[in-house]
Amino acid sequence: MMKIIIPICATILLFGACTSRLSKTEPSEEAAKAEPLMLEFEYMDTTADLKEDFYQYCNGTWLKDNPVPNDKSKFSTFNVVDDRIKKRLRLLLLDVSHDPSEPGSDEQILGDFYTSFMDTIRRNDKGVQPLDESRLFEYALSIDNLEGVINVLGFHHPRGVNSIFNFYIEIDEKDNSRYVPYLSQGGLGLPNKAYYFDTDERSIGIREKYKQHMSNVFELLDLSLSKEEIDRIYAIEENLAKFSRSQEENRDNNAKYNPYSVDQLIEEFPNINWKRYFDKIGLTKKDKIIVQQPEFFASLNKLLVQLPIEDWSLYLQWRVLNEYESALTIAVNEEHFDFYSRVMRGRKKMKEDWERAIVKITRSPISEILGKKFVEVKFSAADKEKVNEMVGYITEIFDARIQDLDWMSDETKSKAKTKLASFARKLGFPDKWKSFKGLEICDSNYLKNLVNLSLFQFNDKLKKLNGKIDKTEWYMPPHMVNAYYNPVLNEIVFPAGIMQNPFFDSQYEDAVNYARMGAVIGHELTHGFDDQGSRYGADGNLENWWTTEDSIQFLNKTQKLIDQYNEFEVLDGVFINGKLTLGENIADLGGLTIAYHAYMKSLEGKKKEVIRGFTNEQRFFLAFGQVWKNTIKEDELITRVKTDYHSPGKYRVNGTLANMPEFFQAFDVEEGAGMRQSPEKIAKIW
Ligand SMILES: [Zn+2]
The missing domain is CATH 1.10.1380.10 (Neutral endopeptidase , domain2)
Structure with a gap:
């Protein structure tokens, strides 16, 4: 087994020094200030039976207090961060749209695109x-x-x-x-x-x-x-x-x-x-x-x-x-909203113009310009370094777990380990920013701008066809609250947007950072070994590196997850599609398991602490349960069950944990409880 190197970073030492004050049930105001950031205890519903519905136990009070706002179809941790980021992006957009800048510059493109979107009166008049x-x-x-x-x-x-x-x-x-x-x-x-x-x-x-x-x-x-x-x-x-x-x-x-x-x-x-x-x-x-x-x-x-x-x-x-x-026109836009947002997703009212502009830019080819502006004002190199370290430890834990798998041959193990060691990582923002030279954007014709953007991107790809692969390219802008695995380059990518509280904060105790950012890292790594990712080799090409016997074992194991998720009824008569969500469910289970063991390893040689009645292990699982909290409109939930590769938040928590012996042990969850799959149904894959 590989030797695992454990970080002894400043953060842990600092928190170690002040944890003694945290054991008081009612910390004084002064002590509370010194408390490292932890779980959001106030969001919990401790009257719920955690062995039957852990998600409710972690989030019940928050769920009750946070109905979906009228201009949203879903409200989640992701929205909380996203809303915070959008407020900042709005200021950046106001800046670039008011300051005159050189034609063809990034600032001119971004500023004028924003202006053309915001000028709804002119858009309406033009018909x-x-x-x-x-x-x-x-x-x-x-x-x-x-x-x-x-x-x-x-x-x-x-x-x-x-x-x-x-x-x-x-x-x-x-x-x-x-x-x-x-x-x-x-x-x-x-x-x-x-x-x-x-x-x-x-x-x-x-x-x-x-x-x-x-x-x-x-x-x-x-x-x-x-x-x-x-x-x-x-x-x-x-x-x-x-x-x-x-x-x-x-x-x-x-x-x-x-x-x-x-x-x-x-x-x-x-x-x-x-x-x-x-x-x-x-x-x-x-x-x-x-x-x-x-x-x-x-x-x-x-x-x-x-x-x-x-x-x-x-x-x-x-x-x-x-x-x-x-x-x-405004009337056609409202008609669009009425069908695609109100009917399909249960949204009650349109978001404000500036917010829709940001959504539009974020989904467009020029999203990277906005992201570049964002990281200029809101990015911590220290956070990036800490996340980078976490990726390292979590990868080592994953490697050790592959070595110890009881169902895989040495031949396939060795290939899996080679693949894991070949993962490239991208953190925060791109090393090389995209060039938009030649893109024409004006402040007075929004539709023309959209067509120009499409043409620019299309021609850019045509040019690429004759050239070398650009491995520096990002498929997500830096301000996005998300992450991805790209199998064809065998790379994991974490934009600056997700390295933010409550996913990650250098002030958090490690239980929280591992349960959230750590689980996200583990999730993306596991995508390289989910039912689709596992078909790509270490160099990123779609090619089979599995022995037939190991493939069959893997299929049997993943079938258990398909069967489990097919049984989850999210609304009367509406069931999760176990096949559609399989890759994500494998990644959730593998990711959390690896993050948990990385956290345990990081505790070696340290004193464990019971804080507010919760052990380290329990705080880890609670922190995970909280990150997926969300309220959602019924129409949105039904649409997502039919279109989204991810399971709904509640099942990302309860569905995952019901397969984890580590969780049963942490909370004494006995066989027969709702939060524990029966032994023959449990899926243990990575
Ligand atoms: Zn995923």
Whole structure:
């Protein structure tokens, strides 16, 4: 077993010095000031039975006191941090939008984009003029044959309108020294296939409201369509949905890797004029194209000639409106909110303009400029160093646990350890900032800005296709309260946004930092070994490194998690999808287990303390239970169960802990209790 190095950092010594004062049940005000930050004891509901519902025990009072605000569909720890960060971002945006800056500079781009969003009066006055100028709608309107449809696709796709199918350029999953074009199913206005076919009352209602929404948007733009015309648009989406893979089927990355040459595309899907399409979008390097769902393109190939061209024209018009409706007049924007936020997510009122602007920027290619501004004012190098150390210790614990696994052969273990040792890490913000040279953004035309952003990003990717892989690139901006694992570069990434209280704080006692930031680190590391991540090797390529026997063992173990989560009923008749959430559930269980053992190791040679009646182990689990607290609208919860790869917060806590003997021991949870799976059901994977 590898030797584990334990940190003896200033923080622990400092806290060690003042813990004696904490044992008092009612600390004096002076003593309270010196208390290291710990759990939020005031959020707990100690009347709840922790052995039946630990989540309620950790958070009951907070849950009661924090109903979802009207402008949100969910309120969680993530929102608390995000709201705090947004207030700061707003000031930064006010600065850059008021100060004149050099044309083409990051500041000018960010400031003018913000101004163009905020000037809702001008946007309203302009009406459909920006849409007319973009010619997106006009092209969709004026087609009279199949070639016309292909021309429109070639015009829409680089401009952010994902009509019929998706095209994008990313790292080649089986040869990660290069980029490659991908073709993928797409073209829907509802979140995924299930929305078109589920037979429950709510789903039927959503489909009716979606058609009404289409009709309303056309009407608000003085383009009234008949009910029959709306039905024809909807029928195309329904067909595309029928050919599509379900969201859980689409998690299978091996099944999505189907390399084609242009000749093969032409042979198998001849009704799509591929040469014309690739010419239109400007694709020159096309020796290999990955088709993610060949059966989708085979069915599409037939559908293209079965339906009248007028139907395709109507559909393509709708795709433009659907993509850009929130950028048009105030009335259309409200209609967009009404369907996508009120109906789908139970949100009562729109967020304020400035907040929506930040959401929009954060999801756009220029999010990194905002993130750069953020870390200039709010980032601690000391915090980064401490998190970096935690990643190191947690990785060592993970390595030791792989070595000790009782179900894996030495052969696979050795590969797993090599992979773990090869993880790259990115902390805080990128080493190299993206350049936006050549991007044109003005302060007076929001829709044009959106189209320019799409075009800029599309062309940037086209340029990349001929070059080397950029390993410095980030797929999340630094101010985002989140983290990710990227299997194709075998890297874990933690933006500055998540290295914040209550996820991480150098003033916290270690039980809390390990239970929160530590569990996040463990979670992302475990993604490299979840049901999908485990299919990528140490160098990031999609390739099998498992013996057959070990693969079978792994499948049996993960099946236990699928079965467990399938049984969780989040609302009457609404169950978690164990397959859809499998990767995240594996990562939650592995991540917390590793973080727990890293924390235990860090306590070696130190005196354990009972604080306010809780042992170190108990405080660790309580701190974890608290980080996932959230209140959520029913509509949002149902939408998430159908679309989100993560289980709802309550089950990320209770579902995970019910598999952990470490937890049973910490709180004397006996067999038969709700918070303890029966021995044959327990999943012990990593
Ligand atoms: Zn995850």
